[in-house]
Amino acid sequence: SIAAVASAVGTLxxxxxxxSSSGAVAALGGSHEALRGGDSGCKDKGEAVxxxxxxxxxxxxxxxxxxxxxxxxxxxxxxxxxxxxxPARQSLRLDPKGKSLKDEDVLQKLPVGTTATLYFRDLxxxxxxxxxxxxxxxxxxxxxxxxxxxxPFIYGHKYDFTSSRHTVVHLACICHSFHxxxxxxxTLFVHRFSHGTMPLRNIFKxxxxxxxxxxxxxxxxNHPLYTPPTYGAQQVKxxxxxxxxxxxxxxxxxxxxxxxxxxxxxxxKIPYPTKxxxxxxxxxxxxxxxxYEVGSWIGFAIMxxxxxxxxxxxxxxxxxxxWAKGKHRSYLKEFRDYPPLRMPIIPFLL
Amino acid sequence: MGxxxxxxxxxxxTSFQVMSRVFLIxxxxxxxxxxxxxxxxxxxxxxxxxxxxxxxxxxxxSLLNHLPYLIKWARYTLFIVLYPMGVSGELxxxxxxxxxxxxxxxxxxxLPNKYNFSFDYYAFLILIMISYIPIFPQLYFHMIxxxxxxxxxxxxxxxxx
Numbered sequence: 001s002i003a004a005v006a007s008a009v010g011t012l013x014x015x016x017x018x019x020s021s022s023g024a025v026a027a028l029g030g031s032h033e034a035l036r037g038g039d040s041g042c043k044d045k046g047e048a049v050x051x052x053x054x055x056x057x058x059x060x061x062x063x064x065x066x067x068x069x070x071x072x073x074x075x076x077x078x079x080x081x082x083x084x085x086x087p088a089r090q091s092l093r094l095d096p097k098g099k100s101l102k103d104e105d106v107l108q109k110l111p112v113g114t115t116a117t118l119y120f121r122d123l124x125x126x127x128x129x130x131x132x133x134x135x136x137x138x139x140x141x142x143x144x145x146x147x148x149x150x151x152p153f154i155y156g157h158k159y160d161f162t163s164s165r166h167t168v169v170h171l172a173c174i175c176h177s178f179h180x181x182x183x184x185x186x187t188l189f190v191h192r193f194s195h196g197t198m199p200l201r202n203i204f205k206x207x208x209x210x211x212x213x214x215x216x217x218x219x220x221x222n223h224p225l226y227t228p229p230t231y232g233a234q235q236v237k238x239x240x241x242x243x244x245x246x247x248x249x250x251x252x253x254x255x256x257x258x259x260x261x262x263x264x265x266x267x268x269k270i271p272y273p274t275k276x277x278x279x280x281x282x283x284x285x286x287x288x289x290x291x292y293e294v295g296s297w298i299g300f301a302i303m304x305x306x307x308x309x310x311x312x313x314x315x316x317x318x319x320x321x322x323w324a325k326g327k328h329r330s331y332l333k334e335f336r337d338y339p340p341l342r343m344p345i346i347p348f349l350l
Numbered sequence: 351m352g353x354x355x356x357x358x359x360x361x362x363x364t365s366f367q368v369m370s371r372v373f374l375i376x377x378x379x380x381x382x383x384x385x386x387x388x389x390x391x392x393x394x395x396x397x398x399x400x401x402x403x404x405x406x407x408x409x410x411x412s413l414l415n416h417l418p419y420l421i422k423w424a425r426y427t428l429f430i431v432l433y434p435m436g437v438s439g440e441l442x443x444x445x446x447x448x449x450x451x452x453x454x455x456x457x458x459x460x461l462p463n464k465y466n467f468s469f470d471y472y473a474f475l476i477l478i479m480i481s482y483i484p485i486f487p488q489l490y491f492h493m494i495x496x497x498x499x500x501x502x503x504x505x506x507x508x509x510x511x
Contacts, residue, residue, distance in 0.1 A: 225462040307467035 072103035078120070088197040091121040126197035133187040136206045140214030141180040147218035148173045159224050166228045168236050172221050172304050175243055176214075179296065182251065190254050192261050194268075213312045221304050229305040242299030249292035252278035257289070270335050283339075284347035286328040290320040291345055321345050357409050363489075371398065374440055378475075381456060382447040390446060394439025397432045404428060426497040433493070437486055444475055451475060 075087035091100040094110065101110070101118075148169075152160045164170065220226065229235040256279045260269050273280045281288035297313035324344035331338050343350060379391055408425045411417040450456070457471040 220461075220466040220468075223461060223466070227462050227464055227466055230464060305464070305466060307465040 066107075069107050070103065071101045071105045071107075074107070074118070075103070085120075085122060086126075088126040089123050091123050092118045093121070094118065123199065125200035127200045127203055128197050129193045129195065130187060132198060132203050132206060133191075134184060135203060136210045137180050137183045137187065139207055139211040141177060141184070143211055143214045144173065144176050144180075144218040147215070147222040150222065150224075154219070155224055162224070164222060164224075164226065166226065168228050168303060169221060169226060171236065171240065172300070175240070175300060175303070176218075179247065182247065186251070186254055190258050192258055192263070213308070213315075217304075217306065217308045217312060220306050220308055227305070229303070235305070236303055239299045239301075239303030243296050243303065244299075246292040246295035246299060249278040249281065250289055250296065252276045253281070253289040253292060256282075268334065270331065270338060281347075282342075284342060285324075286331055286342050286344050287320075287324040290324050291347075294320060294345075321350060356413070370440075373478075374443065377457075378444055378447050382450045384450050385443055385446045388443060388446050390439045390442030392439070394436045394443065397436035397439060401429065401432050401436070423501065426493070426501055429493050433486075433490055437482065441479055441482060444479055448472060448475060 071092055072087065075090050075092065078090060079086050087103075093100050100121075147154060150159050150162055229239075256274055256276070257271060259274075260271055261267055271282055273282045278292075279288070281291060285291050294313065294317045297309070297316060301309040301313050321344070328342070328344035374394065379386060385391065404421065404424045408417070408421050411421055451458075452472045455471075457469070459467065459469050461468050
């Protein structure tokens, strides 16, 4: 199962002579004999040996692994003999309870002697972040429109394909659609992800959340019996302004974060305000993208005066606060000189 | 009690059970007076009462390090009958309440209204009843599994005495 911890103890023996020849991959065919239990022939040759902890021992022999090999390369080697555990699924660590080693880590820079022991953990089936994001955002975009156009079988038949007479309903559709189109485009062209993948079960969980709430909100906003906001056009204009400002803010932050990290790299730096006034929120919070996101949804809730939207905002806010606190904590841990005025998500408060 | 390490139950599972019982009592039996004279209410009250008397005796004796085998046996065996009994009582009670909920529009709000929200308690109760289908077997078989583990373990211990 996804949660199962399959540990195999990997022992990597450094090449007896530094600067040994490459050809690390060539002689892998010999490893399969070792699987049947004989362990002679592996030990003193500067080879990688993975010992299984479970009753059936898995032993693989790898030919010489060079000291400047990266964890990524070792994962690839492991996949060759265990194809069901592709690299994204492998977590290798020096200590069974320790942190996962990073793909970029180089063997000789790790705290190991001439023999390195690695522990393997199966992370379960993985799916790429990009795939998850695209799916979870395309859903709400499409689903909301089904309700907006009053597609049959949602409302009574006499309402099929009719259009609302309230301006705010049309405005809401534009805002909601714009929001998700923006997210899709950002996923494709703006964001730089630290991890390539996440566990497969997340896509079901995430899509249920996004698609479910989108349907729930859209049902009421586009309902024939929808009641427009109590304070009329004033309320709608104010809320729309909040929404637009927060969308621009959120986008500005995404761009600023992207510019912090060169393409293809995984560097992490403290984000700072830029010339763009929307980024000045970095002075007060660690995750202004989340601040603006909450703001957008509050704007949308005020604009539509719809309780399900307010509930969606609340749930989103709760989740983003958890993420912001985590991010804030890791910034504090990683950078000694982190600005002390900053709060995770709400200036001065949270 | 689970998170304080006093008894070995999971907080999630126990909270779930407590919530479901509070719901049955408060949101169904208390709220819909007409079902209070139903036999199904007697059924689940008896089932819960016997279960809890045994369960808390089990916890108490365990904490005193003096657990009679009878209590352990009762806790892990009587559920086989008491659980289905309780579930039947609960479902029949909810089912009996439905027409009255529908008639009175109990806890329900309909469109149009200022906050563009609606809630149909009748439909909600039906969803609750449906949710028993995936949930009950899981809980029941979890207990059966526990029974096998714990009662056979004791048997082995007895062999060495």
